[in-house]
Amino acid sequence: MAGSTYGNIFKITTWGESHGKALGVVIDGCPAGLKLQEADIQRYLDRRKPGTSTVTTSRKEADAVEILSGVFEGRTTGTPISMMVRNTSQISRDYSEIASYYRPGHADYTFDEKYGFRDYRGGGRSSGRETIGRVAAGAVACRILEQLGVTVCAYTRSIGPVEVDMEKFDREAVLRTATAMPDEEADRRAVEYMEETRHATDSSGGCMECRVEGLPAGIGDPVFEKLDANLAKAVMSIGAVKAVEIGDGCLVSKRRGSENNDAFRMENGKVRKATNHAGGILGGISDGDMLVVRAYVKPTASIFLTQHTVNQSGEEIDINIKGRHDPVIVPRAVVVMECMTALTVLDAMLLNMSARMESIVKFYRPE
Amino acid sequence: MAGSTYGNIFKITTWGESHGKALGVVIDGCPAGLKLQEADIQRYLDRRKPGTSTVTTSRKEADAVEILSGVFEGRTTGTPISMMVRNTSQISRDYSEIASYYRPGHADYTFDEKYGFRDYRGGGRSSGRETIGRVAAGAVACRILEQLGVTVCAYTRSIGPVEVDMEKFDREAVLRTATAMPDEEADRRAVEYMEETRHATDSSGGCMECRVEGLPAGIGDPVFEKLDANLAKAVMSIGAVKAVEIGDGCLVSKRRGSENNDAFRMENGKVRKATNHAGGILGGISDGDMLVVRAYVKPTASIFLTQHTVNQSGEEIDINIKGRHDPVIVPRAVVVMECMTALTVLDAMLLNMSARMESIVKFYRPE
Amino acid sequence: MAGSTYGNIFKITTWGESHGKALGVVIDGCPAGLKLQEADIQRYLDRRKPGTSTVTTSRKEADAVEILSGVFEGRTTGTPISMMVRNTSQISRDYSEIASYYRPGHADYTFDEKYGFRDYRGGGRSSGRETIGRVAAGAVACRILEQLGVTVCAYTRSIGPVEVDMEKFDREAVLRTATAMPDEEADRRAVEYMEETRHATDSSGGCMECRVEGLPAGIGDPVFEKLDANLAKAVMSIGAVKAVEIGDGCLVSKRRGSENNDAFRMENGKVRKATNHAGGILGGISDGDMLVVRAYVKPTASIFLTQHTVNQSGEEIDINIKGRHDPVIVPRAVVVMECMTALTVLDAMLLNMSARMESIVKFYRPE
């Protein structure tokens, strides 16, 4: 099984376990000539670090990235970019007990069934730390997209019952609030809710959303490689996501066609849609409008309440999970969603360069 | 762009346009020795044919499949299985007008942006007829899964406001009812609703669900190739699907961990879950429980009400779409969802055979 | 196993057995807007047809191609191009005997070992007729390359002991001579040799060569996807090829570096090589010079002399193969080599469009 590679042209391969020596990623297919330094990556990795706020775990994770190859004199060379984060603060004894039983909501049991045994320390490959490689690669994708005029922005849409008021959407707030919400008032209420959840030694689910702006029309494919199909896979591959919506998502199932169709109109000499129920994709191909993707995240499986489960000897037992865990993972997962979206959109754009005969002729015979 | 291929080991490539000469699929990687004849495929194709009921289009589509290769003396040979359906009843004049403008909710505009022009007859490659290849291949996948003890069953969950009562779930009803609902009473109300919709020259959305039973634990991958990620892609790649849920889906975002975690317990000497909020997948890998996937489908874009749009000369115009169209596509899309799910699950099972060293040694050195 | 697909961006999937209903290919990823009609394909297919000359089989194969999808109003649409050739003249009774034993030099035994049984009629999927799909797809690739200023030309280099005199190289002769040799005098001698071989009820091997001209420098990849590595695979995947050379090939092993290095020099303001021992590829990437690839082909395995072998019951027997077979396959395989080379070079060119950041920016932000 070779499931740690993502993408076609801009292809990434991630590796590493929660409590192994290191985690990392190799990007193969990054175009040559992009200015890149470790600080560009670190900025994204820092967004998935646990903070000091009450909504994230109190674990310390330095997660300093090292670029090992593929960059020369400050620019990418076109050859693989290998990036690594050494594990420094993991304390293996925290996890020794869980080796023997299956934590509810975790992949302990399914790993054992698939591979015959598992690296039980901190979830091994199924840990949230697996996303370090995704974020490091996504940071590079975002940098390229920027130069193509495309911006990707993910944020928290809701935590438990607390929803963002989209009328108050404030992009700057995403990086500033503890919850990554684009609405400071909702952030305050969500923080309160999380404190209450933490007191109850329980956890909470939530919802995150991602917008892509500046994407030209014509990106994506009409059949299996629909842009929305690839976004669905990209986002659903983030641990704990249980649903993905494009545009108005589930709501469309209750609608009439006359309500749901987005009329076309002209705007400054360009074809535009009057509304965007479609979320920027028609028939699997971008329509020039804003992409809107939403992901629904389950509550953190590690809770401190007593739970019923089974151990490897096949005995039913009651367990109490210890350690330090996020009461909700959405605030830290937002940057992962941003990165998976960026990787997907960039790859589709690179693939799209050979869609038309005329573009190819122009590329190879420019005169 | 090469987006018409799906799968890794059991790999399919579909081809064909709504009004071209034919549509079809090539399956590469089908194991040798499977008993297969055209009738096995035709049975599935017939489920996506428009019927005589009021909930589907009145178009006639014979869609008789021909197996062109890969089957010898009634069994698959391990080489590519090519299957084809000739287009017979398409009347091109029905579609001549739409060449000049962009139908709202359709891929006309995005195709033009991507490829520079399009086959405008009946939606070309973006037509629902594109799914003929998926269904023919999916029928083979289902046949294989059957022999592995795995059954896949999709059905209509809701049409507009009419929802199935899952307490009354009747699997036999799916093939019998006009709406592919597993609840005859809901079917009746849905048919009424569709007649009303048709009278209003409008269309309706809906929801479909798919269950996989008998799937062993341990299938799927922990990172990008999570079983749920691949199911999300498979299902979102069906035209008109705007949201995908696994297990309890969107609902988990409002839950506490203590509500959402499925406790493990022993049942006849096997590890089982007490509940199935997870929908049969933990950490991207099947847990031995029933898989549950849901897809939300937008209302048919082709409605007969006057709509505002733009033509290729960049003028805003009002249009009235003619022709014969399904007022809701869910009843005919159900078999497509079943097939895409089967293809995804089968491919994951075949990939899984080399997950453990001991299985490989046993395969090659059985003594 | 899914081994009937070739290429990354310009991806082809072939299907069909010697004596099945039909053979064909699906091209997925052909750029939109290419002018294409059946006659463009037929011209290439006709080059692999057995002729009336003494050097090929006397079998009749009409092999008329039908384009089933992907072309609209005379141009490719960007969607899959499905092409099919119906089998018309196969006579199954010719092959009934070979069902029971393993022909030396053929794939009968290895197919049985892999798949458990085989379509024994005319070699099934292992027949030379399998190349129909390759040639149909290659014809399209050649047409695209032409518009990019790249020409691909394969020809017979030797048959048995008869070698072409490269001083007399005459490209026009390739399509004119019975042997596809670019030298009419060698052709005469080769025809004589083949008649003698046929009289001896034996067969002969040979060598074919392919040149690519007009290929810009910079195409190919430095590690696993070296242009020469992909050419080696492409050419070795043609049945009966047992060796592949690039440029001076085997000869380099006896040379000194001072003899083998090609000095660079300036020519009309361009960097060129003074010699071309390298065959147009340095470090896996094209250097702007002519590509030179050579393939060594074994003698036709089907000979009419008595041979010793084994039947499916495990008994040693003597056999006499009947039927109509080419005494040497090189003349008909030349067009297959041309097509496999074209497919490989085109795919590398399409992949290359995203090698540099500046090209991507120019593509998406041309102003």
Add this chain to the structure above:
Amino acid sequence: MAGSTYGNIFKITTWGESHGKALGVVIDGCPAGLKLQEADIQRYLDRRKPGTSTVTTSRKEADAVEILSGVFEGRTTGTPISMMVRNTSQISRDYSEIASYYRPGHADYTFDEKYGFRDYRGGGRSSGRETIGRVAAGAVACRILEQLGVTVCAYTRSIGPVEVDMEKFDREAVLRTATAMPDEEADRRAVEYMEETRHATDSSGGCMECRVEGLPAGIGDPVFEKLDANLAKAVMSIGAVKAVEIGDGCLVSKRRGSENNDAFRMENGKVRKATNHAGGILGGISDGDMLVVRAYVKPTASIFLTQHTVNQSGEEIDINIKGRHDPVIVPRAVVVMECMTALTVLDAMLLNMSARMESIVKFYRPE
């Protein structure tokens, strides 16, 4: 362009430049449960290290491997195995001059044409050090093959005019002789020849061969993924290889069918071939006999004689390359060929597990 990944099920991605911080590989798809430690890898890496003999460079390369992930408690976990070798002894000043011009026989010019610039230190990604990742991954593949009863052994067949006498084949000698020849007498003559070559400040080509024993019949595919086609690619992707032969290779082109066909016979109740001109592959699929692959390697491009070339300003100049270089690379490339062969054969074996319906049913329903 994403050309640093190789394999389908057992998939490797290499990274790193000659003078970067490190080089390495990620193996994705290694089966779980294989005993593995760094010493298993180091043993293979040591075989490609420059020695103290006169036939290799006098550069020191420690090349100590570190396993960073995918191994837990001494066994592989099924998740990606990341391995890294830090660069320690590179002296960048040795290479500063070559930044400005194109060395004949090297990839300097083609890299510049492809990517716009290059990491000029020691050949960057085109250095022989790129093979460190291949060898580390190949070591793991060899270990798995061993447990399946398959052994892979590569050796030097000739250096310049000095050929091994295959009558004297001594497998143990391969690891003992300075030239990796399986014949100590030939080794002595080859060492003499190399000393002479070194005195002449020139270099030499050579030939290497690889044998695979114990491979069951039925491995490989009949069309594009023929086992010989994949071996050709694997071996041609090693820098400096210009020709690949399977079995009797080029020789078959001069033969008659009656000479070249290998008769089948029975041996201890098994079907075997009386001769092995085919090199163990019929129709792209292994026939149970020994695989034989040969690779012809060009003389080291870096020679100390004055050479004519061009610089980046487009001026013709004479250059004298400095530094420490192997006078022939074959002795150090032998282990790379062994590893590429092992990776190819293993991947084909893993893919083969789903070739037959009966095997799949037996795997999932063993009772």
